[in-house]
Amino acid sequence: MSKDVVIALDAMGGDHAPDIVIKGVDIVRVQFPQARFLLFGDEKRLAPLLDAHPGVKEVCEVRHTDQAIKGEDKPSQALRKGRQSSMRLAIDAVREGEAGGVVSAGNTGALMAMAKFSLRTLPGIDRPAIASMLPSLKGETVMLDLGANVECDADNLVQFAVMGADFARAVLGRVPPRVGLLNVGVEELKGSDTIREAGDRLRSMENPPFEYCGFIEGDDITRGTVDVVVTDGFTGNVALKTAEGVASLFANFLRVGFKSSLLSKLGYLLARGGLRILKDRLDPRGYNGGVFLGLNGVCVKSHGGTDALGFANAIAVTIEMVSEGMIDKMIAHFKAFDAQGKLGHNGDTPSVDPDSDEDGLPADTEKVKQ
Secondary structure: OOEEEEEEEEEEOOOOHHHHHHHHHHHHHHHHOOOEEEEOOOOHHHHHHHHHHHHHOOOEEEOOOOOOOOOOOHHHHHHOOOEEEEEHHHHHHHHHOOOOEEEEEEOHHHHHHHHHHHHHHHOOOOOOEEEEOOOOOOOOEEEEEEOOOOOOOOHHHHHHHHHHHHHHHHOOOOOOOEEEEEEEOOOOOOOOOOHHHHHHHHHHOOOOOOOOEEEEEOOHHHOOOEEEEEHHHHHHHHHHHHHHHHHHHHHHHHHHOOOOOOOHHHHHHHHHHHHHHHHHHHHHHHHOOOEEEOOOOOOEOOOOOHHHHHHHHHHHHHHHHHHHHHHHHHHHHHHHHOOHHHHHOOOOEEEEEEOOOOOOOOOOHHOOOO
């Protein structure tokens, strides 16, 4: 990094906060010595942790609040009543220009609602989507949506394709990015009406900033058939959790197998170098950090149950995006592509009054995976 980057952290979000937040910063500050952090949370709980990690204390500024969003809070309730919460204040720091990006391991639905309300969406985009990179035979594959929008229409999927392609271009250097729609088959007649309509629109799009490869199936995700996998949040979240479960199951089978006999234990000693590489490639902590694409600001969602290493990776993703000027690049690409005109939407966030029962949020916001 050529200059300091400031990242806002929701220090109270997640199953193991604030401990993993402080330890995550302690890990990532070595890799990014020019990074500085704004910690939003309860100063009484943060102070002893910072005293135990003096290196972290040097690069952090604490912004006290004793309010935090709970995992069971509904997004609309969090939006109305959580104005002084650690999550909301961290997001607002990005809006006010105090920080370049925000990271939270807290309630996903609340984070989406607050980020959309505070940061607003880019022109041509109706809803933000969670995107992350998954391992594949050809490196990494970008996949979205991973849980922000349980139900999507064709407009949403087309917008996700444009956003995902821009993310793959900026982060992975894929030019032009190859985009595929996740479906139950590759034939054009397969899938729901929504999937087929989205496919028709992507196929007929003039001069798209990506190469549309048509429908793909679940096994294409790990094959690396495309650079960007597009799907709705329900399917994407199920696919992600299934992949994590399979990786854990595979690792467990290996452990049991290598302990089954003396020869197996000897085999482990001979193969442990390769197994260590395999473990690192399959470790979900290495891919922690889902990016909320489509917002006028960098917002990254960490897995709520991650440990310090996983949270550090989420911070690293945020720092890299801010350092690369990801949002400015996306805005420039969207203008060049005329996303607002071609996608048929103005991207304006509906007017939201946090004190009103009509909050302007998507109909499925309450059903977002928390």
